[in-house]
Amino acid sequence: MEAILAQLLNGLDKGGAYALIALGLTLVFGTLGVVNFAHGALFMLGAFCAVTFRQLITLESVVVDPTQTTAWGTPLEVRTPLAQQWFGDFGSVLIDYSVPLSILLAIPVMLIIGIVMERGLIKHFYKRPHAEQILVTFGLAIVLQEIVKSIFGPNPISQPMPTALRGAADIGSWIGLGPGVLTYPWWRLTYFLFSIGVLAAVFAFLRFTTFGMVVRAGMADRETVGLLGIDIDRRFTIMFGLAAVVAGLAGVMYTPLVPPNYHLGMDFLVLSFVVVVVGGMGSLPGAVAAGFLLGILQSFASMNEVKQIIPGIDQIIIYATAVVILLVRPRGLLGRRGVMEG
């Protein structure tokens, strides 16, 4: 029982990441009709927003202190982060919370990247076949990840999580099990709650605002909305920017869990495409449901008991699920009839 609950919890944070990426992917497909292979790169760029933010906030001043010497006999260099010098203790708190704070940097940056990407490249591909969309965005993904590699180097850069969230939550004792039976790291819990929050915000935005209503109408019938005198293209561009922000935020908050390197995006891209297909191409709730479902499935497949029965299942479970779903129910779990059904 505890083992099953623990695996369920373990799947939630990864599922949250899948759901966020898949949501953006589906949003772009549903609005612009573009199959975006560069979406994983946006996740990676978000993660590197966190890296950049930390590098900025930990900029140090170096003062040589001649009264002290190091073990080698040279004068000791005292390094203090500028933030600490200027703001005192508040500065150290800022540094401690660098990862969540980088959201403030990530939102405008990702919005701009998304809009530039759509206006600069993707917009020329609406009328082109899907195969060409895949190819051009695949090329773009390579370009983005190589640029990141040339700036930040090929090695993963680990990001510390805030000290307050380093331990594990004793979830077992909350629900009546003994203390220490079922624990769950605070940061993973934070990530799960964060992803739920972002998902809720996106859905609320689409559901309860006029802007969202127009976008949904445009998804259903772009031409008619255009005929009503609404500049639907501009709204779709903004939706692309929003999808980029969602992917970027997913990346920012994921950095303490997996140290980001330049091919993080590619690793997640293939998986999130599979998630979109399982959920149903063009279905937003489908993408979210499938994201969590596959995250949890993957977590169960990596249990030792399961691996003993079917060796290697943890490596292939997601792909195998996708294959089965595509062959048995091609429009995915919650896909609309006739959308990309072939």
Place this chain on the structure above:
Amino acid sequence: MGNLFIMPRRDLVVFVIFAAVVLAMPVWLGPLGAAYPGLLQKFAIFAIFAIGYNILFGLTGYLSFGHAAFLGVGSYTAVWSFKLLTMDVFPAIIFAVLVSGLFALVIGWLSLKRSGIYFSILTLAFAQMCYNLAYSVLTPITNGETSLQLTRQDPRVIDAMFGPAGDSLPTASIIGHNFTGFQGFYFCAAVLLVAFFIAQKIFSSPFGMMLRAIKSNQTRMNYTGFDTKPYALTAFVISGMYAGLAGALLAVTDPLAGAERMQWTASGEVVLMTILGGVGTLVGPVIGAWLIKYFENIFSAFNESMLTRIFSWVPEGLRDWVVTIASKFVGEGWHLTLGLLFVLVVVFLPGGIMEGVRRIGALLRRPTPPATPTAMRAQPAE
């Protein structure tokens, strides 16, 4: 069987020119600094891979993102044939082609139940499964991260019948004759010519016509009463076998096989080769493969001091800047150039280099109507 070798005059001319170009590669690539066996072998091998991929993508329009899996399977099979049976290349190649054909049959049969982007994702999923398994549970067969290699303790049953094993690691051979260096290249080149010839035959056959019809309008084909599935599946298996053949040749020239050959970026590379050269044309993919392998080799060898020498004409103050920026695109950063190239080709020249040549040709022969670029576009099978 009598007319198997009778070809239309035009095809014959193309084949003869192609053969001359390939066999003379050590000569004409000399001034370009690429005439050494290791690279020439790669030219031949990846040309085979691209030709095979083009039979599927170019003719039927099905965009597969998992062909590197067949290349990997071919490599593994060939190395196992070296380890268990004999160092002779022919059993290795035959087994590799058969086994990868079998893989392609199973994967193709399942993937071709869907078309369009779903087909791409299915092939991608299968390739990733192969890759992940090769790295994890299949380690006894694939040797995981350390790659499958020859050892002196391998049984090599057939070779053992003819005499005791030597002290050093054996190398690949044809009927007892070891070959190295340029002989290796000429062997690969001969296989390439055979592969090219078969592709030419497929292109000009009624079967090839059927595949093109699948690309232009599959629904109409179905309504006219054709069952397109067997044709598409045959094309898939053939291209899988080409990939297996290329994988076997990689193992022949360097007897080891690693899982990274199956990674999806490797599948992306063959797609790029095909697109860059010209989808659906015979020689296009070959040119694409050569260009990419050539520039990969040349560009990744560049370093800072070479760049400084090249840009020595730039004024002193600017030079460092130019060199710093240029160094991002060469050496380790070669993939950046590759990605940019990919984007530029898809945006501006979807028909690849062959379309560019055709456009220039049309410009030179002004009065004739311009060629139709749309016909060469990569259309998905929907």
